[in-house]
Amino acid sequence: MIAVMGIVIGYPLFQTVLYSFTNADLLGIEAPSFVGFSNFTSAFSDRGFLQSLRISGIFGIAVVTAEVLIGTAVALLLNEPLRGTGIVRVLLILPWAVPTIVNAIMWRLIYNPEYGALNSLLYQLNFIDKYISWLSSADKALGAIIVADIWKNFSLVAMIVLASLQALPEPQVEAAKIDGANGWQRFVNITLPHIIPSLQVAMVLRIIEAVKVFDIIYVMTKGGPANKTRSASIFIYQEAFTNSRIGSGSAFAMIMVAFIIALILTYLRLLQKRGR
Amino acid sequence: MRKRIRISTVLQYIALVLLSVFIISPFLWLLIMAISSSADLTTKPLRWIPAQVDFSSFKELFTLGANSRGEVFLYALRNSLTTAITAVFISMIAIIPAAWVFSRFPGRKNLVLSLAIFTFMLPPIAYCIPLYKMLVRFNLMDNSFSLAIVYCTIILPFCAWLIKESIDGIPYELEEAAIIDGAGLFHRIRDIVLPLLLPALGTVALMAVIMAWDEYFYALLFTNSKNSMTLPVVIANLASGRQSNYGLIAAGGVLASAPPIILGMVFQRALIKGLITGGVKE
Numbered sequence: 011m012i013a014v015m016g017i018v019i020g021y022p023l024f025q026t027v028l029y030s031f032t033n034a035d036l037l038g039i040e041a042p043s044f045v046g047f048s049n050f051t052s053a054f055s056d057r058g059f060l061q062s063l064r065i066s067g068i069f070g071i072a073v074v075t076a077e078v079l080i081g082t083a084v085a086l087l088l089n090e091p092l093r094g095t096g097i098v099r100v101l102l103i104l105p106w107a108v109p110t111i112v113n114a115i116m117w118r119l120i121y122n123p124e125y126g127a128l129n130s131l132l133y134q135l136n137f138i139d140k141y142i143s144w145l146s147s148a149d150k151a152l153g154a155i156i157v158a159d160i161w162k163n164f165s166l167v168a169m170i171v172l173a174s175l176q177a178l179p180e181p182q183v184e185a186a187k188i189d190g191a192n193g194w195q196r197f198v199n200i201t202l203p204h205i206i207p208s209l210q211v212a213m214v215l216r217i218i219e220a221v222k223v224f225d226i227i228y229v230m231t232k233g234g235p236a237n238k239t240r241s242a243s244i245f246i247y248q249e250a251f252t253n254s255r256i257g258s259g260s261a262f263a264m265i266m267v268a269f270i271i272a273l274i275l276t277y278l279r280l281l282q283k284r285g286r
Numbered sequence: 287m288r289k290r291i292r293i294s295t296v297l298q299y300i301a302l303v304l305l306s307v308f309i310i311s312p313f314l315w316l317l318i319m320a321i322s323s324s325a326d327l328t329t330k331p332l333r334w335i336p337a338q339v340d341f342s343s344f345k346e347l348f349t350l351g352a353n354s355r356g357e358v359f360l361y362a363l364r365n366s367l368t369t370a371i372t373a374v375f376i377s378m379i380a381i382i383p384a385a386w387v388f389s390r391f392p393g394r395k396n397l398v399l400s401l402a403i404f405t406f407m408l409p410p411i412a413y414c415i416p417l418y419k420m421l422v423r424f425n426l427m428d429n430s431f432s433l434a435i436v437y438c439t440i441i442l443p444f445c446a447w448l449i450k451e452s453i454d455g456i457p458y459e460l461e462e463a464a465i466i467d468g469a470g471l472f473h474r475i476r477d478i479v480l481p482l483l484l485p486a487l488g489t490v491a492l493m494a495v496i497m498a499w500d501e502y503f504y505a506l507l508f509t510n511s512k513n514s515m516t517l518p519v520v521i522a523n524l525a526s527g528r529q530s531n532y533g534l535i536a537a538g539g540v541l542a543s544a545p546p547i548i549l550g551m552v553f554q555r556a557l558i559k560g561l562i563t564g565g566v567k568e
Contacts, residue, residue: 023408025416036418087301094302100551101309107550108313109500111518112539115525116316119532127315130332161312173558222409225502229522246411251507256415263412274407 029260036254049261058237059262062245063269069152069227069241070220073159078213080160081167082205086197088168089175099172105165114229117158121145145231148238155230155239159220167212174208175201214277221270242266313543319536320344327532343537355524359538361512362520366542369430369505369516370498373437374491380438381445382483386475388446389453390461406443410503413439418507430514436504441494448493448560452486453479489560492553496546517542 030049034042053059084102088095108116120127123143132138144154178201186196224243227233233240233248240248246266250259319327320343322336349356417436426432456479464474502518509515521538524530550557 022413022416022420023405025419026413029415084305087298087305090298092295092298092302098302098306098309100554101306103550103554103557104309104313104547107496107546108543109518109546111500111502111522112316112543115521115535115539116312118525119319119536120312120315122532125328125330125332125532127332130330134331161308165309169558218407222411224409224411225518228506229502229525243409243411250411250415251418260415263409263415267408267412270407270409 026260026263029256030264031257031261033255033257034260036251036256042257045257049258050265052258053261053265058240059242059245059265061237062240062242063266065152065238065240066221066223066242069156069159069223070217072156073163073220074213074216076156076160077164077167077216078209080164081212082171082209084164084168085171085175085205086201088172102165102168102172105162106169108162110162110225111229113158113162114226117154117161118145118230121154146235148235151231151235152239155227158230159223159226162226163216163219167209167216170208170212171205174205178204214274217273217277218270221273222266242269316536316539319532320540321537322533324531324533340533343531343533344541346534347537347541355534358512358515358520359517359541362515362517363541365430365509365512365514366499366516366518369434369437369514370495372431372434373441373498374494376434377438377441377445377494378487378491381442381449382480382487383475385446385449385453386479388450390458405439406447410440414504414507421508427508428510428514433505433508433514433516434498436508437498437501440501441497444497445490445494448490449483449486452483456482485556486560489553489556492549493557493560496549499546 029042031044031046032042033045033049088099088102105113121129121144123129123141123146126141126144128144129138129141133141142150145151182200183196186200191199222243223241224247227239227241228244228247231239233244242262243266246259246262249262250256253259318334318336321339321341322333323338323340323342326333326336326340346354347356347359350360351357421427421432460478460482461474464478469477500518501516502522505516505519506522509519517538521535521542524538525535
């Protein structure tokens with residue numbers, strides 16, 4: 011298995027590092043030549059690339075924050091002794107199970123400027139007086155994609171947190187009630203510390219996924235309008251496979267990897283501090 | 287006091303209803319679109335409930351004519367299935383001995399595990415370029431089997447992690463007893479570890495199948511004909527045409543979502559347990 015992993019991950023990764031110092035092109039028309047660090051230095055003055063990193067960052071922060079808050083709230087709600095929570099728990103798996111591409115296309119149909127459900131709904135309820143082209147206006151497209159991503163992925167957070175809530179020791183809660191702690195105090199002092207470990211896991215999983223986002227944006231807008239939704243993964247994809255410059259594409263990819271590693275290390279450092 | 291409790295309960299029920307509407311409505315709309323005629327879908331303002339139920343979109347997707355959309359769709363359905371199952375099968379065979387080693391001999395080998403988990407965090411964009419060149423050179427592009435091998439890169443680290451956690455839960459004493467009885471390494475794994483591991487393996491395999499079913503990026507890069515294009519690629523292509531048939535796209539989406547939704551709802555408990563084991567002891 012180590013050999014398999016080495017061939018399919020290790021070797022390509024190594025090659026990517028090599029490519030990033032050359033001016034190689036996709037089809038190999040000219041023999042690549044060594045260009046030193048110039049790909050890297052030009053990357054940091056490449057506005058398109060810097061903007062794409064920023065968009066990945068904004069997307070990541072927005073979706074993870076929203077998904078963690080909504081997911082936790084939903085988990086707390088479904089943990090209450092209410093009728094019908096059983097059904098809603100089963101429903102919760104629906105957004106998670108819908109494939110990412112189907113989710114993207116579903117929302118694209120909903121946002122459709124002429125026949126989309128959202129426009130029609132808002133119009134019939136008199137919230138808007140003319141149809142809005144959600145995905146082709148520069149200031150709304152990213153937000154629209156973020157909503158679509160939240161719909162799909164809040165359920166994962168909710169399921170993880172809910173499972174950990176159900177393992178919450180009942181006697182502790184009862185003891186706190188007897189001691190006269192109100193609902194909020196019980197939540198902060200007992201429930202929250204109990205669910206934080208699983209919440210962190212859910213967060214790490216979501217951050218990793220969100221920062222490397224490609225497919226949902228690619229299918230919904232292809233990075234447009236005016237590159238306002240072009241994430242780093244889409245930018246590198248275009249550089250390498252549309253413009254067929256794999257040398258600089260690899261350099262961009264390496265910078266992105268460094269970015270992600272830094273993010274994860276910072277996060278782990280923060281965790282360790284709290285652990286002490 | 288009693289009145290206050292009742293108000294909060296009412297609020298909770300309202301929240302519950304809103305949540306259900308939020309979860310259901312987008313997908314319900316997809317379902318409605320799939321069974322609406324295109325005339326109903328292109329009226330303004332929209333006709334929310336179709337004038338009559340129209341299954342022509344589904345019919346078109348299931349009709350196998352030369353170069354028809356149905357042909358492309360049915361091939362994609364087959365390709366998605368074979369790719370996902372092959373990838374998961376290869377991963378499972380590779381993963382059991384590896385996870386066993388990770389679990390039973392911690393130490394330096396855990397560095398390999400950490401590295402494997404680390405690759406899970408890397409963006410595929412970081413190693414897809416050399417993979418692409420490799421597949422072109424060995425003439426393996428547009429091939430379900432090579433796509434399955436590539437999918438192993440996503441599935442393996444994830445599975446290694448989850449299965450190692452499960453093997454950790456199997457007492458080593460059981461194996462020691464087998465050693466005393468003279469069982470070899472292969473027999474120890476096959477007769478002692480494997481039977482106890484089966485439930486966990488089932489969960490992990492299920493999650494891996496759903497992951498492979500969902501994958502789009504590599505499929506977009508490495509496939510280009512009906513020989514190997516998977517459902518996500520075909521559906522995205524259906525939707526990217528200028529003259530879009532909304533009902534048809536919606537029907538494709540519904541069909542592609544049906545297997546994971548059904549699997550997810552049937553095996554919900556097992557799946558959530560899998561998510562938790564993977565999570566808690568990170």
